[in-house]
Amino acid sequence: MKREVLKKAAQIVLFAAVVVSATFPFSGPVHAQEGMISLTRDEIIAGAKKEGKVSLSPGYDQSAIPHLVKAFRKRYPFIDASWDMVTGITAAQRQLFEMAAGKSSLDAFSPHSSQWSDYFRQNLIKRYDFKAMAKAGHLKMPLKMIDDSGVVVWLGSNMAVIAYNFKLVPLDKAPTGWESCIDPQWKGKIAVDTKPNTLSWLVPLWGEEKALAYARKLKENDPIWVRGQTGHLLRLGTGEYPLNCSMYLHTTLRSLKKDPALPVKLVVPDPLAIAFHEPEGIYANAKNPHAGLLWIEFLASREAQDIADAEDPGKASFLVEGTISNGLVGGRNLSICGGGCRDQEDNLIARIAVEAWGLPKVGYSPKKK
Numbered sequence: 001m002k003r004e005v006l007k008k009a010a011q012i013v014l015f016a017a018v019v020v021s022a023t024f025p026f027s028g029p030v031h032a033q034e035g036m037i038s039l040t041r042d043e044i045i046a047g048a049k050k051e052g053k054v055s056l057s058p059g060y061d062q063s064a065i066p067h068l069v070k071a072f073r074k075r076y077p078f079i080d081a082s083w084d085m086v087t088g089i090t091a092a093q094r095q096l097f098e099m100a101a102g103k104s105s106l107d108a109f110s111p112h113s114s115q116w117s118d119y120f121r122q123n124l125i126k127r128y129d130f131k132a133m134a135k136a137g138h139l140k141m142p143l144k145m146i147d148d149s150g151v152v153v154w155l156g157s158n159m160a161v162i163a164y165n166f167k168l169v170p171l172d173k174a175p176t177g178w179e180s181c182i183d184p185q186w187k188g189k190i191a192v193d194t195k196p197n198t199l200s201w202l203v204p205l206w207g208e209e210k211a212l213a214y215a216r217k218l219k220e221n222d223p224i225w226v227r228g229q230t231g232h233l234l235r236l237g238t239g240e241y242p243l244n245c246s247m248y249l250h251t252t253l254r255s256l257k258k259d260p261a262l263p264v265k266l267v268v269p270d271p272l273a274i275a276f277h278e279p280e281g282i283y284a285n286a287k288n289p290h291a292g293l294l295w296i297e298f299l300a301s302r303e304a305q306d307i308a309d310a311e312d313p314g315k316a317s318f319l320v321e322g323t324i325s326n327g328l329v330g331g332r333n334l335s336i337c338g339g340g341c342r343d344q345e346d347n348l349i350a351r352i353a354v355e356a357w358g359l360p361k362v363g364y365s366p367k368k369k
Helices: 002-010 041-051 065-075 089-100 113-121 130-135 178-182 208-220 230-237 249-258 289-299 302-311 339-356
Strands: 053-057 080-083 153-165 190-193 224-226 243-248 264-267 272-282 334-337
Touching (some): 065 302, 153 178, 153 230, 178 243, 249 264, 334 339
Parallel strands (some): 053 080, 190 224, 190 243
Antiparallel strands (some): 153 264, 153 272
C-alpha cells in the first residue's frame, strides 16, 4: 500500500511529449577498453563458491544497505558478505589512497563522484567487461546501466523535480515545468539551491550554453538562495516560500513518506533531468572478485531495486521496470547525466553558480536577513 501511495505521489503531474529522447553526449572514460576480462556464468559461480566471502563498500543510503546485504546472503548463502560505508569527500579520498597503496581489503565498491577520474587514472577498477558478460547472459542487468568504460555499473538514479506548497499555490497557478521557474509571477518567491546539480543534469540535452542562459533567466527572477535539500523542503512545507525549483525526487518522496501531511506536491518536468547514481565496480586488487560480480548483479535485480525504493523512494534505477523512477520516464524528453557527464558535473555546477549567478562559490549559504 505504501509503495502505491508513493508512486501516486510521484506521478501527481504528468506531461505529454511526442518524443522520448535519452541522450548520452558525454563520453565516459575509455581507459578500460583494452585488456578486458569476460567470464562465463559457471566461472563466476565457481569462483564465488571458492572465495566464500566478499567485502563491500556500497553507495546506497545507509538505511538500505543492511536489507540489501541480508537479501544477497539469502540468495547466495555460500557467500559471507561484510560491508562498510564511506560518507563524504574526505572519507572517499582516504579510501582511494588506501586502494592506491594496495592496503584496502575491498572487493566491490562505489566510486565517489568527486574522485571519479582518479580511479581510472590509477587503474583501481578491475577491468571486467560487464557489457560483454551481460550481452552473453552471464550477468543479468540492463545494458544501459553499464558505464561507457564497461567496468562500472550505475545501479540507481536521481531525478530533478519542482516542489510547491499547495496551500500557498492554487491549482490554476501550479507550476508545470522549467518555464514556471522563470515566470515573473514568482519573482522573489522561488527557492533555488546554490549547488545546482539539477540544472547541470539538463546539459546533456540542452547543451551548456542553453543551460547557462536558462540559469541567467532564473537569476533575473530574483530567487531565494538556499543550500540543501531536506531542510528546505520542510521550510517549503511550513510556508516560508511557495516554490522550490531545485529538488530531488527521492528527497521529496522520502519527506512525504515520513510526514504524509506535509502540504507539498511535486511536478515532474519535461525535459526530465536524470543523473545516474550508485556506481559500483570491482577493486583491481580484490581478493574475492567473483563474489563481487554477483553482488553487483544482485543490485541490478528487481528484488534489490525494490528494496532500495522501499528505503529511499525514488532512488532506484529508472532503467528497471517497476521502480518509481521507471514509472515517470514514459512520454518525456530525457536529459541523462551518465558517467562522462557526472565526471564533469562539478565544473558544470561551478559555471552555473559562479559564472551565471555571480555567487561567491558553489554551495554558498547566504546569511539570513
